Amino acid sequence: MSTKTSTNTALNLLKRFEWQQNIIYIGFAAVFILFSVLLADSGFSNPNNLLNIFRQTATISIMAVAMTYVIAAAEIDLSIGSVAGLAAVVTAMTINSYGLIPGILAGLAVGAVSGAISGGLVAWLKVPSFLVTLGMLGLVVGVARWITASAPVPIADQNYIFIFGGGDLGPIPGLLVWVAVAVSIGAIVMNRTKFGRHVRATGGNLVAAGYTGVKTAKVKFMVLLISGMTASFAGMLYAGRLQSGRFQWGTGDELSVIAAVILGGTSLFGGRGQVVGSLFGALFIGLINNGLILAGLDVSQQQVVRGAIIILAVALSRKK
Amino acid sequence: MNTSAIEMKGIEKSFGTNPVLKNVDFSVSVGEVHALAGENGAGKSTLMKILQGVYQKDSGEILVSGVPVEITDTFAARKAGIGMVFQEFSLIPTLTVAQNIFLTNEPTRFGLINDAKARALATEIFQEMEVEVDPSRTVESMPTALWQLTEIAKALAQNAKVLIMDEPTASLAKHEAEGLFALIERLKNKGIAIVYISHRMDEIYRIADRITVLRDGSRVLTESLKKVSPEQIVEAIIGRKAAAHLTHKDRSAKISKEVVLDVRKISSGPKLQNVSLQVHRGEILGLAGLMGSGRTELVNTLFGILKPTSGTISINGEQIDISSPQKAIQNKIALIPEDRRAQGLVLDHAVTENLTLPLLDGLKSNGLLSNRKILARSKEIIEQFDIKLAYPGIRVGSLSGGNQQKVVIGKWLGTDPEILLMDEPTAGVDIGTKSEILDLVRKIADSGKSVILISSELPELLSVSDRILVLKDGHVSKSLDRKEIPSEEFLQLAIQGAA
Numbered sequence: 021m022s023t024k025t026s027t028n029t030a031l032n033l034l035k036r037f038e039w040q041q042n043i044i045y046i047g048f049a050a051v052f053i054l055f056s057v058l059l060a061d062s063g064f065s066n067p068n069n070l071l072n073i074f075r076q077t078a079t080i081s082i083m084a085v086a087m088t089y090v091i092a093a094a095e096i097d098l099s100i101g102s103v104a105g106l107a108a109v110v111t112a113m114t115i116n117s118y119g120l121i122p123g124i125l126a127g128l129a130v131g132a133v134s135g136a137i138s139g140g141l142v143a144w145l146k147v148p149s150f151l152v153t154l155g156m157l158g159l160v161v162g163v164a165r166w167i168t169a170s171a172p173v174p175i176a177d178q179n180y181i182f183i184f185g186g187g188d189l190g191p192i193p194g195l196l197v198w199v200a201v202a203v204s205i206g207a208i209v210m211n212r213t214k215f216g217r218h219v220r221a222t223g224g225n226l227v228a229a230g231y232t233g234v235k236t237a238k239v240k241f242m243v244l245l246i247s248g249m250t251a252s253f254a255g256m257l258y259a260g261r262l263q264s265g266r267f268q269w270g271t272g273d274e275l276s277v278i279a280a281v282i283l284g285g286t287s288l289f290g291g292r293g294q295v296v297g298s299l300f301g302a303l304f305i306g307l308i309n310n311g312l313i314l315a316g317l318d319v320s321q322q323q324v325v326r327g328a329i330i331i332l333a334v335a336l337s338r339k340k
Numbered sequence: 341m342n343t344s345a346i347e348m349k350g351i352e353k354s355f356g357t358n359p360v361l362k363n364v365d366f367s368v369s370v371g372e373v374h375a376l377a378g379e380n381g382a383g384k385s386t387l388m389k390i391l392q393g394v395y396q397k398d399s400g401e402i403l404v405s406g407v408p409v410e411i412t413d414t415f416a417a418r419k420a421g422i423g424m425v426f427q428e429f430s431l432i433p434t435l436t437v438a439q440n441i442f443l444t445n446e447p448t449r450f451g452l453i454n455d456a457k458a459r460a461l462a463t464e465i466f467q468e469m470e471v472e473v474d475p476s477r478t479v480e481s482m483p484t485a486l487w488q489l490t491e492i493a494k495a496l497a498q499n500a501k502v503l504i505m506d507e508p509t510a511s512l513a514k515h516e517a518e519g520l521f522a523l524i525e526r527l528k529n530k531g532i533a534i535v536y537i538s539h540r541m542d543e544i545y546r547i548a549d550r551i552t553v554l555r556d557g558s559r560v561l562t563e564s565l566k567k568v569s570p571e572q573i574v575e576a577i578i579g580r581k582a583a584a585h586l587t588h589k590d591r592s593a594k595i596s597k598e599v600v601l602d603v604r605k606i607s608s609g610p611k612l613q614n615v616s617l618q619v620h621r622g623e624i625l626g627l628a629g630l631m632g633s634g635r636t637e638l639v640n641t642l643f644g645i646l647k648p649t650s651g652t653i654s655i656n657g658e659q660i661d662i663s664s665p666q667k668a669i670q671n672k673i674a675l676i677p678e679d680r681r682a683q684g685l686v687l688d689h690a691v692t693e694n695l696t697l698p699l700l701d702g703l704k705s706n707g708l709l710s711n712r713k714i715l716a717r718s719k720e721i722i723e724q725f726d727i728k729l730a731y732p733g734i735r736v737g738s739l740s741g742g743n744q745q746k747v748v749i750g751k752w753l754g755t756d757p758e759i760l761l762m763d764e765p766t767a768g769v770d771i772g773t774k775s776e777i778l779d780l781v782r783k784i785a786d787s788g789k790s791v792i793l794i795s796s797e798l799p800e801l802l803s804v805s806d807r808i809l810v811l812k813d814g815h816v817s818k819s820l821d822r823k824e825i826p827s828e829e830f831l832q833l834a835i836q837g838a839a
Contacts, residue, residue, distance in 0.1 A: 212708040214700045221697055224686035231645065231683045232697050232751075233669040291688045 041285035041292070043336050044300045051304065055311040062314040069310065071193060075261075077306035078185070078195035079104070079254040080273060084280040084298040085206035086250035089243045091281050092210070094223035094290025095142060095149040097247040099134060099156035100277060104255030104270030106130050106164040111180075111256050112173035112265030120180055127256045128249055134160055135248020139241035149244065157274075164267035173265040184260025195257065199299070202250070206295040216293070219243060223290025280305055282334050305330070344406065345370045345533035346391070346422070346502050351400035353386055360386050362557045364400075368502060368533040373524060375536045375548035375565075377577055379770035382554040384537055388504050391535075392424055393417035405501070423495025425505045431487055431494075433480035438462040440479055441494045465493045470526060471519070485516040492523070496532075503527065504535045509543060510768065513631040521547050539771070540797075541570050553577055578771050591786065595806060596621040599657075600790045601759055603642070606651030612637040613814040614651070619759070619790045624781060626805030627794045628835050634814040635794045636678055639761040642792075643675040644668040655759070669698065674757035676748055676765050678794075680741075684748040687737030691729060692718040694736050695751050721750040726776070742773030749780065760784060763794045778804050798828050798835075810834050 056065045063069055083100050090097045107130040115123030138156050142149045175181060187194040210216035221229040222239045230236050251270070258269035282288055283304055284297025308329055312322040346368045353361040361383045368374040378384045389395045391402070393414040402409055404420045411417050431440045438458040439446075447457040462475035471489050479487060488508060495503055505524075509517040524534060524547055536548055544551060545565055553561040553576040561568070561576040601619040606612065612634045619625050627635045640646045642653065644662040652659050655671055662668045668675070677683035685694050695718045696703060703713040718732050727746045729739060736747055745765060752760070762781070766774045781804050785791050795801045801808065802825065810818040810831075818834050825831050 208708065212711075214709065217693070217697065217700060217709070220689065220693075221686050224688050225682070227683050228677075228685055229697075231643075231665060231675065231677050233665045234697070235666065287688075291686060 041294060041297070044284050044297050044304060044333075047283075047333055047336070048300050048304050048307070051307055051311070055307065055314075059311060059314050062316075064311065064314055069314075071196075073303065073306045073310050074199070075193050075195050076309070077302045078193075078199050079257050079270070080276050080280060080305070081199045081299050081302040082202045082257070083247075083251055083254045083273060083277045084284070084302045085202045085295055086243075086247040087277045087281045088206065088210070088284070088286050088293045088295050088298045089219055090149075090247045091278070091286050091288060092223045092290060092293030093219045093239055093243045094226070095240060095243060096278070097138070097149065097153045097244060097251075098274050099138065099153040099160055100247060100251035100254075101270040101273035102157045102160040102164065102267075103131055103134050103248055103251040104258060104273060105267045106134075106160045107252030107255030108259040108269040109164050109168050109173055109265035109267055111259050112175045113167070115175055115177050115180055116173065120177055123177075123180065124256070127252050127259075129252075130255075131248035131250065131252025132245065133248075135245040135251075136241075138248065139244030142244060143237040143241040149240075153244075161267060161271075168265070168267060170267065175259060175263050175265065181260050181263055185257040186260050186263065195261070198257065203295060203299045210293050210295050215239075215242070220291055220293055223287075223293075225291070276302075276305055279330050279334065283330070304333070343370050344368065344403065345372075346535075347401075347403040347406075348387070348391065349401040349403070351387065351390060351402075352398045353390065353395065354398060360557050361390075361397075364554065364557070364559050365562075366552055366559070368535055370501075370533055371528050371531045372550065373528060373534045373536050373548045375538060375544040375551040376554070377538065377544065377551060377573065378554035379577060379772055382577075382770075383557040384554055385506075387554070388424075388506070388535065388537070391417065391422055391502075391504065393422075418498050418500075421499055421501035423498060423500025423503045425488065425491045425495060425503060425508060431479045431490060434478060436476055436478050437473060437482075437486075437490050437493075438475035440490055441465070441475070441497050443494075445498065461497070462493065465496055468530075469493065469496070469523060471523060484511055485513070485519070488512070488520070489523070492527075500532070502533045502535065504537070506537045507539070507768070508536075509538070509540070517543075539768070541573065544573075545570070574771065591622075591624075591782065591806065595623045596788075600655065601642075601792075602654040602657070604652045604654075606638075606641060606653065607649050608637060608641045608646045609649070611814045612641060612646075615811075615814075615816055616651075617809060617816065617819075619792060621790060622785050622788050624785045624791045624793060624804050624806050626801040626808040627792060627811060628798070628801055628808050628831060629811035630835060631796075633811040635811050636763055637814070638811065639675060639763050639792060639794065642668070642759075642761055643673060645675075669755065672756070672758040674752035674755055674760050676745075676752060676760070676762040678763040678767070680745055680748050684751075685736050685744060688735060690733045691722070691727070691736050691739070691747055692732045694747055695721050695754065698751060698755050717754070721754055725750045725753075725780070740770070742769040742776075745769050745773070745777065749777070753784070758789055760789055760791045762791065764796065765793070766795065766797065766800060774800070798831055802828060802831065 087097060107127045110130050111123045111127035114126040134156055138152045141147045141152045185195050189197060218234045218239050221234050222236045226236055255270055259265045262269065280301035281298045283301035285294040286292050286298065308326055312325055317325065344367045348364065348366040351361050351364045364387060366387060376384050386395060390397045391411065393411045393416050402411060409420050411420060438455065441462050442458045446453045447461065448454055459475045466473050473486050473489055479490060492503065508520060512520060527534065538544055548565055550562065550564050551568065551573060552559060553573060555577065598621045599618050600621050603615065603617045605614045605616055607614055615638055627638065629635050637646060641648050642662065644664045644667050647663055653662055654660065660671050662671065681687060692714055696714050699717065700709060703709055703717060705713065715732060722732060725746045727743050727750065729743065736744060749765065766777050769777065778800060781791055781793060793805065806822055808820045808822065808825065808831065809816050
């Protein structure tokens with residue numbers, strides 16, 4: 021009798037398990053094992069290679085944390101890649117002229133200003149975020165090219181380089197520490213604070229959330245502000261890792277970031293947000309990139325296979 | 341006369357191990373309106389979905405015009421002449437009426453769609469229906485009452501012999517409903533058979549010839565409406581001596597003289613003008629009126645969703661500012677909104693998340709939300725309101741209408757409001773849950789809270805209200821003590837503005 025009850029409980033748990041939201045973990049494990057076996061001779065499971073995957077996807081992972089909030093609130097932010105680029109060049113230029121601290125503040129200010137403008141337009145003037153941030157994408161790239169005359173700006177400040185992506189803490193790359201911090205804060209705020217709940221309620225049913233006393237306009241403003249500031253932080257990590265600011269840093273990242281978030285089980289229609297899933301989504305993309313290079317595919321073949329795998333994975337992870 | 345358009349014999353259907361239809365017989369004659377009633381979950385929609393080919397029956401037989409047919413999918417159903425008028429309209433708003441009617445079935449010329457011919461054919465159908473709809477308009481540009489006519493025309497264009505109508509008057513104003521009844525009468529005369537699903541007894545008596553009642557998956561009643569009383573029908577639906585909830589009971593607690601809510605000359609837009617009202621502690625104030633009379637606008641203004649353009653609102657003698665729902669909540673006002681799916685719930689979220697959304701401040705430990713406290717609080721509310729669900733983390737969208745409404749009510753009573761505004765709290769809810777909700781309203785008022793209740797179902801309004809305000813064209817046309825109202829007809833006349 022008691023075994024029957026326990027199988028029933030297990031069956032019920034299995035029924036409640038939401039495959040679509042959690043498929044990323046299964047997919048991640050499957051691809052990881054597959055590559056470990058197939059690419060054993062090419063050094064895939066070598067610890068250095070694995071750390072490399074983490075390092076290369078760090079900026080995508082961090083931006084994906086913020087994008088999880090944006091998408092959970094049923095909005096989108098297409099400007100993150102170019103905001104990262106502008107933040108990188110503004111930080112580099114300011115460090116060279118005024119020093120480390122002003123440089124860091126100037127970089128963050130780029131995201132704060134662009135995020136606040138996009139957020140304000142979306143929240144209070146009700147312009148669709150797709151259009152606002154698409155416009156912002158072009159505008160921000162233009163500014164970055166303008167102020168640098170499209171030339172790279174080298175960074176010589178070793179402290180900056182150490183903190184923002186160039187340094188290691190013992191065996192652990194600094195970038196990994198930043199990812200861990202961002203994902204931890206992101207996951208806790210999403211699941212265990214009023215703000216996180218309000219973001220998901222706003223995305224899940226805007227009207228009902230408003231009728232329940234959620235300040236939905238403020239929520240929309242905040243998610244785009246957070247997204248902008250996180251993007252500029254990611255741009256500063258690019259600048260530190262690559263020891264220079266260039267407007268191209270981050271170009272096209274918005275697509276990888278959105279793919280990572282959707283792969284991670286966040287609904288493109290809003291209402292769900294899985295921060296840890298987004299991290300695994302980003303790592304999954306990194307894993308595939310890495311595996312395809314080790315497998316000896318050339319760049320064009322990589323693009324084809326990567327595109328196909330992402331389409332397949334998103335199709336499997338999407339909401340019913 | 342007595343030839344069957346549709347005959348369903350011995351229909352059985354289970355989901356997993358759960359039988360939802362047990363040996364159900366159901367038939368509709370040519371030119372007959374056959375009402376189908378039952379509580380939510382009684383099997384009505386499953387039976388109709390089998391007829392439409394959405395679900396497959398486990399056993400039993402379906403005959404169309406006396407010929408056995410296998411309805412394997414929705415195409416087969418349409419081919420057999422079964423048309424559905426959807427409760428949630430299945431039209432594409434950006435296409436024209438004619439394009440919608442002939443969607444997937446467009447008349448063509450030289451392989452290209454012939455829109456002019458589609459318009460001409462649509463015009464013919466509307467003429468046959470004796471209604472006026474311009475087939476070249478886009479659906480989104482028309483009032484919703486015309487959407488329904490378009491739905492019906494779409495079914496007729498596919499040569500439907502049977503039309504299934506699910507709560508067709510739910511979104512209609514009174515005169516629009518009259519138009520629909522007249523249309524149903526004309527369709528009947530043309531030999532169309534109609535299955536009419538409704539919770540509204542007056543409508544059923546008005547237009548149906550026979551009624552079948554399902555309860556727990558079994559057919560419990562099929563009778564001509566000439567031979568069956570409303571009490572018998574209600575009893576068949578809920579399966580016990582019922583309708584007690586619809587008689588006015590004297591309230592056990594006394595209403596205090598203390599004025600809790602004092603609204604003076606409040607206006608908001610053209611739909612609400614100079615409305616004044618007072619609600620006492622422990623009182624239930626009913627709001628009656630036609631659709632568009634300003635009832636919903638009034639409660640929405642009191643909850644800060646609509647902004648008042650003039651007038652004052654005072655609570656316990658103190659004038660307050662309610663310019664947003666947050667401020668209303670701070671002042672201990674709660675609103676059970678009219679449309680629970682669109683305004684009350686995040687359907688895709690868990691019951692626990694919905695129940696605790698306005699309560700999150702009290703559910704923290706160490707500054708973070710505590711899942712343990714959220715679950716414990718949710719379980720309390722679930723138990724208090726007897727919400728029936730498999731487990732607290734289930735999606736609220738998967739619950740029945742009545743249980744969804746209990747979640748909305750539970751969520752707001754959890755905030756311990758002093759003033760509870762309820763806008764049509766029993767709409768689309770089965771009869772059993774309706775009486776539970778009405779009992780709940782009485783209990784809430786007995787505990788010293790004040791309630792403002794909107795309901796279009798007059799027996800319901802009369803059974804719980806201590807006082808009734810009648811609204812007309814945005815202002816108060818009458819204020820009646822419950823004791824001054826001798827009958828439902830009296831109130832009906834007051835609402836229509838004739839008394």
